[in-house]
Amino acid sequence: MVAYRSILASAAALFLAVSAAPTPDVPSTPLIPAACNNPIVRKEWRSLTNTEKANYINAVKCLTTTPSIATSIGGAINRFDDFQGVHATQTPNIHFVGFFLHWHRYMLHAYEQALRNECNYTGAQPYWDWFIDIDSGLPMEQWPIFDAVTGFGGNGPYVEATAEQNPFGLTGRTGGGCVPDGPFTVANNFTVNINKTDVSRSDPRCLTRDFMPTVATTLIQHSVVTELNAKTNFKDFAYRMEGLPSFDYPNVHGGGHFGVGGVLGTFGDSNNSPGDPIFYLHHANVDRLWALWQEQDPSRILSVGGPISPFDYEGDQIDLNFHINLAELGPSRPLYELQYTRGPMMCYRYDQ
Ligand SMILES: *[C@@H]1O[C@H](CO)[C@@H](O)[C@H](O)[C@H]1NC(C)=O
Ligand SMILES: *[C@@H]1O[C@H](CO)[C@@H](O)[C@H](O)[C@H]1NC(C)=O
Ligand SMILES: *[C@@H]1O[C@H](CO)[C@@H](O)[C@H](O)[C@H]1NC(C)=O
Ligand SMILES: [Cu+2]
16 A cells, blocks of 8 residues: 655644634534535536626636635635635645545635635536546546646646656656646746745746546545445545545545656646645535535434544544634634535535
């Protein structure tokens, strides 16, 4: 088994990601979703019309031309960077914990709100259903999400990786260079700005991708969804969703990151993966699997559990009063508010 735990452990900055609420404040009755009669609908990327796709991409480009507000991320130039930077500072604390799903759900919500409120986007955050592509049998280069005109551009040209860059000696890399086409090239004014190891520095560079088709097909397996849907409590569900830090054990979340980002691609860099705009479509699909699981049984809406500290599965557990801190991306929120996709705080649903 090839482990990538050390990638996370070696992340440079350890910022305080979370804090426990001093007093219990979970409502004694479940929150009534009275404020969410008309949820916005998150749809699969390829089911959007070409106009809807262009509107989404234009809104993402708009974030990249809107000045940063995240003062804690000195290297952030624009609003798109703010999200990448806050993720980078918290990466060591928000993966392989019980609130991995809540943290990323809240981040996606904040991003969707920024697109809508700051960039006049009127749609919802789309998701990417990996299985449609995996099942198609098409080479990754032909997956619609990577289309140069109606998608996010494709793979980088092949670049050799040094042993230091590829510490696990992964084989099957096909790219590594700059994304050559689509809306997110340097020629189209898109750069990944935050320094890879120091969020206080701006070092604009190209978005890279390093497709690893064998990693994608090994990790993105239908059996994972079957196993997830058989879980009856959140702790077990969340544990299976993150899986093991391994390149052999099926794991849909890791499969998206490392199948597309590989060794040298932005999306395979645990700290900086939100620098690739497809991060948000990928994580929307992860969030969707959780939302669909929650909807199967009302008791699952308020089910939580899992470790506060990474990999500390038998240690202190999260509860509904545990708070998520997104720095300048939004106010600190207790987990119970993040359990409801159709509640007072967030108001969205998935089309299927
Ligand atoms: C959003 O729409 C408003 C009202 O039409 C306009 O004033 C504003 O400039 C638009 N913002 C962006 C980022 O396009
Ligand atoms: C890139 O930005 C520059 C400076 O704002 C602008 O002049 C140019 O038209 C932009 N290019 C594209 C392809 O959007
Ligand atoms: C990122 O920052 C580090 C440390 O400050 C520096 O050594 C490195 O060259 C920077 N990376 C880039 C791509 O500029
Ligand atoms: Cu993450």
